Amino acid sequence: MRKNVWLVVLAIAFAVAFVVLPGPLAASASGSSFDPDAFRAAFVPWWTAGSRALTPALAQFVDYARWYHGLRVLTAGLLLAVLVALAVRTRSLARAGAAVAGAVALLAVIDNLRKAVAAFGSLFPLLVDPSAQPALDQIRQRLAAGERTPPALGLIVEQYVRYHVVMLATSSVVAVVLLGVGVRLALRWRRGSDRWAVGSVAGLAVVLGLVAVVAAIANTTAVLDPLPKLLLLFEGSW
Template sequence: MTVLTVALAAAFVVAPRFLAGFGPGSGFAGEPDLVEALQASFTGYWSSGDRDLSPGLESVVDYWFRYHLAKAAIAALLLIVLVALGVRVWKAFVKANGLGTCRSIVLASTGVLITMLALFSLVAVMANLQGMIAPYASTLPMLTIEAPDTQLAGTLDQIRLQLADPQGTNNHTAPALQLMIDDFARYHVAMAVIAAIVATALIALSAALWRRFARTDRPNRRTRRVLGSFGILSALLSLAAIIVAMANTTTAADPAPALLAFFQNGW
């Protein structure tokens, strides 16, 4: 199982770029190539004034969707493996009571490390599901990832001006800007829903752990310590997830100011 964990961790870093290359459109040699294609196609798309994405920009967005899909799938598999491995390690830690301090320290340290990696995997699943649901909005940070050329800089200035006054003098939002705002709202709705689901699961997990804690005899101090620690951790994580859900709900309800803040100050 350890080998599988290492393999999945390596795949999470390396495989998505290659997996995303299969499908409509084309793959990209690396991040600079992707950024260049996005910035060039976005400038042309914005200048066209159309709401529908141009073929070049749609190709980039489709690739980005597949990239996030691959990342989410691998991260989910990694999370499952880490949870299973963590359960085995913490059970071994509980059973190791009285078998030596060194063994207990090694097991506890390993358990903490696996728990932290599992939390990282959970966050990765959440973030990549969000990017998969709203791939266009998730490409926007790449527009400002490096100093833009003169034409793109002018385009970004137009976006800032229109976001500051989205209705404009004609009381009408430009179609391309409206699509951007709508997808940005979808991006935050996605995280609000994902975070709410995670919060619900963590609350249920915390309740189950505390019930088991209450049923465990007091002499089993190590078992109670592990159950209590994870009960507290899951409760705190559920609180964090609730805060994330609320923040994203607020942004989704009025996305234009947040989108303007992004283009002014970065992601």
């Protein structure tokens, strides 16, 4: 019982760390606090120059995003590990609660992993703003024409594809694992005790596994034919 209490304390600590720590630590590591207006102001001259190489001003924001989401992957991963341990050690309602919280932590890991790997791409939605309108118009025109030039646009497309490759990989792995867990728990539910908790966790695993399958299919489309999807993003329909 005492070990379970410590696991609960750790879970709370990692949940708080997930919310509180990434911002200040990312600002310290990158040397810049995050400001969407300043990011857009740094993006426009980089786009105008047309080079793949990020300007120092723009690179700071990308570094911030990489650190921020990387730290969130770490804290959410630690939280997930603790919740899995709790789910294994507890029974009935507590096990179901730990499983639900673990599912949320897993989604947080996946979401922040893709944003850490494609840090520049994770910032693209912030560009849909009147202050970046001239650059947005040029990007939209080139994407609508099926172009990947100048080199700056080539980098944008690569970042978008990388973002969705990570999502495709993680969604596929998660789908296989969750569906496998769901089937195994369903078999245990048929012949074991503690049916309510086991059945609840099995149902949750299957539902989330099917959601992951849908996500994998959607991301496959984005990877194979990225320009139409990227155009929608820059039109504000992401």
